[in-house]
Amino acid sequence: MVRCEDQGLKDDCFVRQYRQTTEWSVLSKDELRRIDEVAVCRIHKVGTDVFREGEPCRGIYYVRNGLVGVRKSDPEGNSVILWRLAFPGNTLGLRPLLAEESHRGGAEVLETSTICFVSVSVIRDVLKNSPALEHRFLQSAARALGDAEEAYFESVTQSVRTRLAHVLSIFKDHSGRTADDGSLVLDLPLTWRNISALIGVRPESMSRVIRKLDDEGWAHFSGRTVYVRDFDGLVGEIGPDRVV
Amino acid sequence: MVRCEDQGLKDDCFVRQYRQTTEWSVLSKDELRRIDEVAVCRIHKVGTDVFREGEPCRGIYYVRNGLVGVRKSDPEGNSVILWRLAFPGNTLGLRPLLAEESHRGGAEVLETSTICFVSVSVIRDVLKNSPALEHRFLQSAARALGDAEEAYFESVTQSVRTRLAHVLSIFKDHSGRTADDGSLVLDLPLTWRNISALIGVRPESMSRVIRKLDDEGWAHFSGRTVYVRDFDGLVGEIGPDRVV
DNA sequence: TCGGCGCATTAACCTAGGTTAACGCCTCTC
């Protein structure tokens, strides 16, 4: 609802990627600036929808800061899972745009987020003039496909315990810090409810697992803060790395 | 092991796609012919590997006829699932090629198959000269990604029963025929063991499910032949279509 | 200030599917 300019924020989401190594970095500074010019950045409040499942794809959403989750629900609306998280720097809506499909999941703001929107027509135009960008997208789509296979495999193969360890390792890379005594402290940016949905289980089962993990001394859970004694031990004992 | 020419088969896998609507159809007849010229077609026997998990990707494999399955196993080698099937007309190895990764799954010949191999360098060369082909691949990769999400969702959400119904509907489209009395007859091209692996459960559980389905009168199972009384009823009752 | 709502937790209970083991059957090989 709130435009970024109102907050004195400069809309330079894409130009800033010039220095980094995202897919967009293959574009020239000028091309990126041109995207920024037409991008519309807004601040979205927690709990609101960025887009809904089944809705036609109108463009892409660059998450500048905050946190957004992509949900999927069955036709009856029940059994919602959290398919993926979009952290700052991530882009939403690119898949349906490239596939020329509707959104297969709905995006919900999990933490107040600044999100920049760029319409389909702009992106298509950019792509038409930049085979290099298309090439990069193809490569990362192919990799994402491999990751999705891996996720499927994991869901069939691994226990909730193991999958939780996997999720924690994502947050470790992302928002983990080391305490004075050398142990790892995680301030989870998600409710346990959402973490359950991310793993695809009920909150009650999640609760059960974290209590057991706590009892066994692997980690201490207090609210959304997790104190991990020995992270490598946890991941190693509970489920070996599936970094392939 | 056996070259196609030895059998008097003409190597025209790719040229033939000119008339059809696959991704390759965007190429000119000449370009397709040029691929055929360097393609190596061989007949692979049941049980042999086309490529193995973790192996670097040397090129793509066009399945001309027969049936190939892509397996995934965990580091210890156990708990093998069947991730996808390659029917005649399908191509294997394109994902790792585009992602510039190694094979994340191993391909095993399930029915004696004629498979045409084209090396990485040829494909890369073709792609470099055809943005149109790259565009088509990007689109289908994006769609495949959506399908993989769906598969994940289904594995988390749906029962074995439902997932079996889903698999049967694949074979219905593929190798189903209608009996004189109007009922549907499927001659499954896979062992039940492999169908279990496709769904991600043990053969024993599979057995349990088909017996129940038989008892309840939905279908009759005899060896690898399935007689389905009322297919739409089965799919409708057991799990609504997830055609989104 | 109070009521209500959504998160989190616990406990009791239930069930789908994994595990183990045994058996029949087929095919291939020696």
Add this chain to the structure above:
DNA sequence: GAGAGGCGTTAACCTAGGTTAATGCGCCGA
């Protein structure tokens, strides 16, 4: 013709996780 090995099935048993229900807590809005 005998053995071996793979498939398919059944049965008995076990466990992870879903289901239901109850309780406490914190937050928000009236």
